[in-house]
Amino acid sequence: MLKHFLIKEFVPPETWDAEGEQSITHIDERLLITADQIWEHFDSLYPGKVSMVINNWCYGGKFRYRGYRPPACTEGAKHSMHREIDGRLCGAFDADIYVRKSGRSVLMPAESVRQEIVRNRHKFPYLMRMEDGNGKTDGKEDSVTWVHCDIKGAGVMGKPITPLPPIRLFKL
Numbered sequence: 001m002l003k004h005f006l007i008k009e010f011v012p013p014e015t016w017d018a019e020g021e022q023s024i025t026h027i028d029e030r031l032l033i034t035a036d037q038i039w040e041h042f043d044s045l046y047p048g049k050v051s052m053v054i055n056n057w058c059y060g061g062k063f064r065y066r067g068y069r070p071p072a073c074t075e076g077a078k079h080s081m082h083r084e085i086d087g088r089l090c091g092a093f094d095a096d097i098y099v100r101k102s103g104r105s106v107l108m109p110a111e112s113v114r115q116e117i118v119r120n121r122h123k124f125p126y127l128m129r130m131e132d133g134n135g136k137t138d139g140k141e142d143s144v145t146w147v148h149c150d151i152k153g154a155g156v157m158g159k160p161i162t163p164l165p166p167i168r169l170f171k172l
C-alpha cells in the first residue's frame with residue numbers, strides 16, 4: 001500500500017519492536033495515501049531529488065513521534081490527530097521536504113511546502129488540514145518549521161468529499 005515510505009517511518013521504535021509490520025494497523029489508510037501523493041507531487045517538481053522525512057529513527061535520526069503517537073507518548077496534544085483515540089486511527093503526520101542541490105540536501109521552508117500543497121489541493125483529496133506558520137517563506141520566522149498534515153473531516157476511503165473544501169490552516 002505504501003509506495004514511497006517504510007511503515008517504520010510512521011511509527012516509533014517501541015511500536016515497531018512490539019508489532020512489526022502490524023504497526024500499520026494504527027494508521028488510517030487515507031493518511032498513508034496522502035503521504036505518497038505529497039511525495040509524488042514534489043518528486044514531479046524535482047525528479048529523483050526529493051526526500052520527505054517523517055520519522056527518521058530507523059536511519060539514525062531523532063524523529064520518532066511524527067506519525068503515530070502511542071498512548072504512553074507525552075509529546076503534543078492529548079487529542080491530537082497523531083493519536084489513536086475516539087475510535088479513529090492515527091490521521092496525522094509531520095514532515096520536512098529536502099531537495100538535493102549540487103550534492104547537498106537543502107530543507108525547503110515549511111511555508112513554501114504548504115503553499116505548494118495548497119496550490120495543488122486537488123492532488124490531495126484526503127488532506128484536510130495543515131498547521132499554519134505565519135506566512136513567511138524565508139524559513140527563519142516561520143513559527144512552525146515542520147509541515148503538519150491531517151485528514152480530520154476527510155471523506156471515506158475511495159470517496160473523497162466533493163467538491164473538495166480548501167485545506168484548513170489551523171493554529172494551535
Ligand SMILES: [Zn+2]
Binds near residue numbers: 082092093094
Ligand atoms: Zn503534527
